[in-house]
Amino acid sequence: MNARVAFGGADLIDAWLGWVVREPHTLLVVxxxxxxxxxxxxxxxxxxxxxxxVVLVGVGISLSVVASSVTxxxxxxxxxxxxxxxxxxFVPYALFNLVPLLAPLIVVLLSLLAxxxxxxxxxxxxxxxxxxxxxxxTGLVGSAAMHLDALGLVGTVFGxxxxxxxxxxxxxxxxxxxxxxxxxxxxxxxxxxxxVLIALLGFVATVLASLPHYVAGFLDQPANxxxxxxxxxxxxxxxxxxxxxxxxxxxxxxxxxxxVIASRRGEVLADRYRLEQPA
Numbered sequence: 001m002n003a004r005v006a007f008g009g010a011d012l013i014d015a016w017l018g019w020v021v022r023e024p025h026t027l028l029v030v031x032x033x034x035x036x037x038x039x040x041x042x043x044x045x046x047x048x049x050x051x052x053x054v055v056l057v058g059v060g061i062s063l064s065v066v067a068s069s070v071t072x073x074x075x076x077x078x079x080x081x082x083x084x085x086x087x088x089x090f091v092p093y094a095l096f097n098l099v100p101l102l103a104p105l106i107v108v109l110l111s112l113l114a115x116x117x118x119x120x121x122x123x124x125x126x127x128x129x130x131x132x133x134x135x136x137x138t139g140l141v142g143s144a145a146m147h148l149d150a151l152g153l154v155g156t157v158f159g160x161x162x163x164x165x166x167x168x169x170x171x172x173x174x175x176x177x178x179x180x181x182x183x184x185x186x187x188x189x190x191x192x193x194x195x196v197l198i199a200l201l202g203f204v205a206t207v208l209a210s211l212p213h214y215v216a217g218f219l220d221q222p223a224n225x226x227x228x229x230x231x232x233x234x235x236x237x238x239x240x241x242x243x244x245x246x247x248x249x250x251x252x253x254x255x256x257x258x259x260v261i262a263s264r265r266g267e268v269l270a271d272r273y274r275l276e277q278p279a
Contacts, residue, residue, distance in 0.1 A: 026166050027100050030136055031062045033173035034107045037129040040180050041111040044123040049114045058106030061099065078149035097144040104137040124195025125180040131203045132173030135210075139165030142214060151218075158217025161210040168206040168249055172199060175256050188263045198259065202252040209245025212238035 038055050042048065049055055077093035080086040111130070115121075142162040146153040153159070175198065183189035213221075216238040 026163065027062050027103065027136070027140065030166060030170040030173070031059065031103075032177075033129070033133055033136060033170055034059050034062065034104060036173050036177040036180065037111050037126075037133045038107055038114075040123070040125040040129040040176055041114045043180065044121055044126040045115045045117070046119050048117075049110065051110050051113065055107055055110050058103050058110070060103075061106070062103035076147045076149050076154060093147060097147050101137070101140050101144065104133050104140065108133055108137065122196070124190065124192040124199065125176045127196050128176030128179060128199035128202070129173050130176075131199055132169045132171070132176060135165050135169030135172060135203070135206050137169075139163070139169065139210070146217070152220075153217050155223055156217040157213040157221045157223050159223050161213035161217065164210045164213070165206065168202070168209060171249070171253065172202045172206065175199060175202065175252075178256075178260070182260070182263070186264070190259060190263050194259055195256075198252055198256050201248060201255070205245050205248035205252055207245070209242050209249060212241040212245075 038049065038059075075092040075096045076089075077097075078089050080089055108130070115126075139162040142158065142165060145151060146158050146162060175195070179190050179195050216235050219235050219238075221235050221238075
């Protein structure tokens with residue numbers, strides 16, 4: 001009888017738990033992506049991370065979004081009537097939207113440093129992980145922009161685009177992680193060249209599935225709605241491009257699965273990611 005009283009039941013539960021699948025909180029789910037990139041660059045360069053402790057600090061910064069589980073709401077920065085009011089709005093905005101940006105930024109920059117310090121080179125695992133973390137970072141930057149009250153982007157498809165950037169970035173990084181450990185786990189390393197091509201296809205798919213909705217957000221296309229708005233003109237074009245992007249991401253995933261299956265039946269390749277010394 002009272003099953004639907006708490007949190008409004010299935011109809012209103014999203015109002016309470018929507019923050020779980022909203023940036024920057026989703027960084028908690030994809031934080032392993034940062035570790036995959038840090039590991040991939042060390043194995044690719046056949047060296048050591050000169051600032052390993054700082055990398056760990058960067059990963060740890062991502063835990064700052066845990067505080068969002070306390071507030072369970074989005075924090076929008078709006079100019080107040082007084083400097084104090086503006087500061088009161090900016091502090092929580094910076095804590096929940098700007099500080100998390102440091103996590104992927106630090107890992108990306110120090111990964112490039114490690115690549116330069118070792119034997120510079122490009123590998124399938126590194127390309128996939130680097131592009132994946134780059135997409136995650138792009139989604140978080142978009143989320144920070146969305147929570148600027150002056151832009152009026154909250155409640156538009158701009159928010160959906162940030163989520164797609166993060167999720168598809170995680171998919172790309174997962175491809176890098178599987179490539180990284182396939183040789184040691186299955187005894188069959190994946191061909192680097194084909195992994196790079198798949199990663200590039202996934203990168204294009206992610207951009208096409210996300211960036212057009214950034215544009216549509218500025219055109220006031222509402223979020224979570226398939227009808228009730230003008231789908232003509234530029235808005236309609238952006239939605240078609242987004243659909244194409246999702247289709248390409250499906251092709252990316254299927255292509256990688258096919259590559260893994262084919263590698264089980266093909267010739268044995270040398271595993272370039274096998275570590276000769278601790279990272």
